[in-house]
Amino acid sequence: MSSLxxxxxxxxxxxxxxxxxxxxxxxxxxxxxxxxxPTALFLYILTFLPTTMEGGYEYVSLSWVxxxxxxxxxxxxxxxxLFALLITGIGGLVVLYSIYYLDKVSERLHHFYxxxxxxxxxxxxxxxxxxxxxxxIFWELTSLASALLISxxxxxxxxxxxxxxxxxxxxxxxxxxLAGFCILYGMTGxxxxxxxxxxxxxxxxxxxxxxxxxxxxxxxxxxxxxFPFHIWLPDAMEAPTPVSAYLHSATMVKAGxxxxxxxxxxxxxxxxxxxxxxxxxxxTLTYGSITAVRQKDLKGILAYSTISQLGLIMSLLGVGSAAxxxxxxxxxxxxxxxxxxAVFHLLNHATFKGSLFMAVGIIDHETGTRDIRKLGGxxxxxxxxxxxxxxxxxxxxxxxxxxxxxxxxxFFTSLLRATEGDFFxxxxxxxxxxxxxxxxxxxxxxxxxxxxxxxxxxxxxxxxYEKTVHEAPFGMLISPVILVALVVTLGIFPNIVAQSLVAxxxxxxxxxxxxxxxxxxxxxWHGINTELLMTLAIIFCGSVLLITMKKWSQFNIYKRERDPxxxxxxxxxxxxIHFSQTVTRAQMTGLLRDYFVYMCAFILLLLGWTxxxxxxxxxxxxxxxxxxxxxxIVTAVFIVTTLCLPFIQKRMTLIIFAGIIGYIMALxxxxxxxxxxxxxxxxxxTVTVVLLMLxxxxxxxxxxxxxxxxxxxxxxxxxxxxxxxxxxxxISAYSLGTDANFSSISDYYIENVYKLGGGTNMVNxxxxxxxxxxxxxxxxxxxxxxxxxxxxxxxxxxxxEDV
Amino acid sequence: MEILMFIVIxxxxxxxxxxxxxxxxxxxxxxxxxxxxGAHLLLLTMAGLNAEAPPLEHMADGGYTDPLPQALxxxxxxxxxxxxxxxxxxxxRTYKVHNTDDLEKLRGSADE
Numbered sequence: 001m002s003s004l005x006x007x008x009x010x011x012x013x014x015x016x017x018x019x020x021x022x023x024x025x026x027x028x029x030x031x032x033x034x035x036x037x038p039t040a041l042f043l044y045i046l047t048f049l050p051t052t053m054e055g056g057y058e059y060v061s062l063s064w065v066x067x068x069x070x071x072x073x074x075x076x077x078x079x080x081x082l083f084a085l086l087i088t089g090i091g092g093l094v095v096l097y098s099i100y101y102l103d104k105v106s107e108r109l110h111h112f113y114x115x116x117x118x119x120x121x122x123x124x125x126x127x128x129x130x131x132x133x134x135x136x137i138f139w140e141l142t143s144l145a146s147a148l149l150i151s152x153x154x155x156x157x158x159x160x161x162x163x164x165x166x167x168x169x170x171x172x173x174x175x176x177x178l179a180g181f182c183i184l185y186g187m188t189g190x191x192x193x194x195x196x197x198x199x200x201x202x203x204x205x206x207x208x209x210x211x212x213x214x215x216x217x218x219x220x221x222x223x224x225x226x227f228p229f230h231i232w233l234p235d236a237m238e239a240p241t242p243v244s245a246y247l248h249s250a251t252m253v254k255a256g257x258x259x260x261x262x263x264x265x266x267x268x269x270x271x272x273x274x275x276x277x278x279x280x281x282x283x284t285l286t287y288g289s290i291t292a293v294r295q296k297d298l299k300g301i302l303a304y305s306t307i308s309q310l311g312l313i314m315s316l317l318g319v320g321s322a323a324x325x326x327x328x329x330x331x332x333x334x335x336x337x338x339x340x341x342a343v344f345h346l347l348n349h350a351t352f353k354g355s356l357f358m359a360v361g362i363i364d365h366e367t368g369t370r371d372i373r374k375l376g377g378x379x380x381x382x383x384x385x386x387x388x389x390x391x392x393x394x395x396x397x398x399x400x401x402x403x404x405x406x407x408x409x410x411f412f413t414s415l416l417r418a419t420e421g422d423f424f425x426x427x428x429x430x431x432x433x434x435x436x437x438x439x440x441x442x443x444x445x446x447x448x449x450x451x452x453x454x455x456x457x458x459x460x461x462x463x464x465y466e467k468t469v470h471e472a473p474f475g476m477l478i479s480p481v482i483l484v485a486l487v488v489t490l491g492i493f494p495n496i497v498a499q500s501l502v503a504x505x506x507x508x509x510x511x512x513x514x515x516x517x518x519x520x521x522x523x524x525w526h527g528i529n530t531e532l533l534m535t536l537a538i539i540f541c542g543s544v545l546l547i548t549m550k551k552w553s554q555f556n557i558y559k560r561e562r563d564p565x566x567x568x569x570x571x572x573x574x575x576x577i578h579f580s581q582t583v584t585r586a587q588m589t590g591l592l593r594d595y596f597v598y599m600c601a602f603i604l605l606l607l608g609w610t611x612x613x614x615x616x617x618x619x620x621x622x623x624x625x626x627x628x629x630x631x632x633i634v635t636a637v638f639i640v641t642t643l644c645l646p647f648i649q650k651r652m653t654l655i656i657f658a659g660i661i662g663y664i665m666a667l668x669x670x671x672x673x674x675x676x677x678x679x680x681x682x683x684x685x686t687v688t689v690v691l692l693m694l695x696x697x698x699x700x701x702x703x704x705x706x707x708x709x710x711x712x713x714x715x716x717x718x719x720x721x722x723x724x725x726x727x728x729x730x731i732s733a734y735s736l737g738t739d740a741n742f743s744s745i746s747d748y749y750i751e752n753v754y755k756l757g758g759g760t761n762m763v764n765x766x767x768x769x770x771x772x773x774x775x776x777x778x779x780x781x782x783x784x785x786x787x788x789x790x791x792x793x794x795x796x797x798x799x800x801e802d803v
Numbered sequence: 804m805e806i807l808m809f810i811v812i813x814x815x816x817x818x819x820x821x822x823x824x825x826x827x828x829x830x831x832x833x834x835x836x837x838x839x840x841g842a843h844l845l846l847l848t849m850a851g852l853n854a855e856a857p858p859l860e861h862m863a864d865g866g867y868t869d870p871l872p873q874a875l876x877x878x879x880x881x882x883x884x885x886x887x888x889x890x891x892x893x894x895x896r897t898y899k900v901h902n903t904d905d906l907e908k909l910r911g912s913a914d915e
Contacts, residue, residue: 590910591906591910592831592906593824593825593826593906596820596823596824597824600820621805621806623851623853624804624852625851625852625853625854626854628804628854631804631807632807635807635811638811639811639814642814642815642818642837643814643818645818645822645837646818646821646822651829654829654830655829658837661836661837661840662836662840665840665843668844668847669847672847672852672868673854673855673856673857673858674847674858674868674873674876675857675859676873676877677847677876677877677880680880680881681880684880684881684884687884687888688836688887688888688891691888691891692829692832695891695892695895696829696894696895696898699898699904715824716821718820718824719816719817719818719819719821719823719824720817722816722817722820723813723814723815723816723817723818723820724817726812726816726841726845727809727810727812730809730812730813730845730848731805731809733849734805734809734848734849744850744869746870746871749870749871750858750867750870753860753870754860759860760859760861761858761860762860762867763858763870763873763874763877766870766871767874767877767878771874774874774878775878778878778881778882781881781882782881782885784885785885785886785888785889788889789889789892792892792893793892793896
């Protein structure tokens, strides 16, 4: 147990502690206690920075299930460190923000912070874990914590709906990912990520390689809200705003990005990986940015913009994976820029999106609405929030001098470079990549501008709001101000993170390269080039679209706010429920007859198929006994009597015929030299008939069997099939026994019945001596039956439902 | 003779299953009696029906009928009698309580 293990455990232990201390500390907002955890973790994780800056790593192991290769191995390198700092850093800011956002009297704070701490611990676990199974466990814990947080206001229908949706989609992806991990284990024999990376060489040729890759990608895409799995994210906006800021913009949705980045050394360099990431990323980027324009709810806009930005990062990881295909040298370094951009934008996005969500939360908190059709003219009333939003939105739109501008320029550079390559059959359609990215960026600019102008400009109408609108309290503004300060700092002095955070992360994703080889530097001003012209064109086109908004906002497609893909999810879920209900109703009829038919049909199929498959036809009838004449007569009578049974309508007649059959059975036993059986059969048949007569004498006559002819025919077919099968199998088994020519064990009984048993009646000696245990238990059966009969007759519940 | 008995057993099973699928509770009880007859006869037939002496030590010097299946059948007869007796009483009680022995009417509600 190292200090790193304890660090991961701390949030969970605090989560246990919170409900205990909550009732005693109601005067202090619970968030203040919670704030200690992310702060301490952040500082602790910072201590690893010198190690990772030199390209080193920290590795600690803790035995858990060593026989299965599952150990809590933690591994801190550049990539893990970057994520862990993001999680704890923004976690701390979010907790601080939530202290002012959530009311300590009216909200169930102990629930909120328990879920939040659970999430924080799980998320740190995901990024630090080296063992795939441990990673998976933490992964599912984040899904669970996320669903709990989305449904925090569980009395709202939409919250529960959103929680269920996110749970179903992310857990679906989680299971796929688990399957992918297991395949990886099957190929490499280890769950350790580092060991798998070390064995990468031989993997690509394996037939399971592609399956593992697709399953792992499914997990990453569902978690990171890639098209078409993004539909859970807009509905997750029902969560309290601090949760949206933390989980659904900065951390959890980046778990998929983390997974892709972490496994890039394993899968990267393959054409499928490249195209899957690039296509999914670009489609998500474009779709998200276009849909965001249609949203009328501020959080809706931010949700779709998160989706779109995640797509951007994903596509960059895809383009950058080409560096692994290039092996080494100039070309590889050329493409590794995309990975650098992805890591840099990941950091940037976390800062500006976190601040934007917090700003939206403030607007919601102070005005009571998030609808951009109602908002307007808030610039002078909420100047600080206005400034925060302006910087965040400008950064998101990619305007200088903020950090979003830098990563957007680098994004264009990366995609423009991809057009120069001719690998992975990129040559012919490669030019599409920057074009699509450019179009998506125009829409990104547009929705940023729409949000900005609709919220803060125009006329202020107090009548739109239920509250008196004023600026937020100071405490609420601290966190977003810190975040936008980062946005500005990273924009102007990007190189402070270049060597410390970004470079180690990039070398973790591309372990073949050293830091020096990649030479990561950012510069705010990089001369007039294609990328800058593209940005200018974006601003121009975006502005034109914004000015002409009055015209195109009349289009039907703009007014339809809800994402059409939700329809497929809703219909799919409804359809699944209806389908399963229909299937259940179709087979679970509640009729004994139907169930017997299923059983008979199944037994027939199984027996018939096995019989046919094993080719068990065997009709050796050499040893059969000769049939005496009287047996024919008895058998004829017996068969006729039996065949009469179905046609009998009267109760008494049926009982008498059943009796006749029993007596003929006794006759058979007598003919086949079984005196004891004959005696027993005679006696028991008499008793049974008497019992039946006693029970059914006074009851009214049976109703004649009424059934549809088709049903009747079905009964006849099935019963005849059973009879024929029994006959055929019986004959076949009998002649098989003859062929095998085993001697019977009975010879022993016959020989020793007098010598050992001291009796001359072999059947009786077997019953009470050789195999006495059977008899004892058979007596027990009779005893139980008689007790049960007494209970049935004597013991009656009066009233109640048990009659 | 065994072939003949196998045919008889087939007939017993056919009628037994047919009655099992009926609507009346009494027919179902009778069907179980018929099916157990079929099973007993099958046990006996499978051991072979060569005409020899009954399994009593003093009846012959050798060539007895196989005693083991007879012991098995004896056990089976008693157990199936126990079950039949229980079913008869259960059917009787069902009739008394629900006033019908029609299984179609005795089915549970649709949601079960």
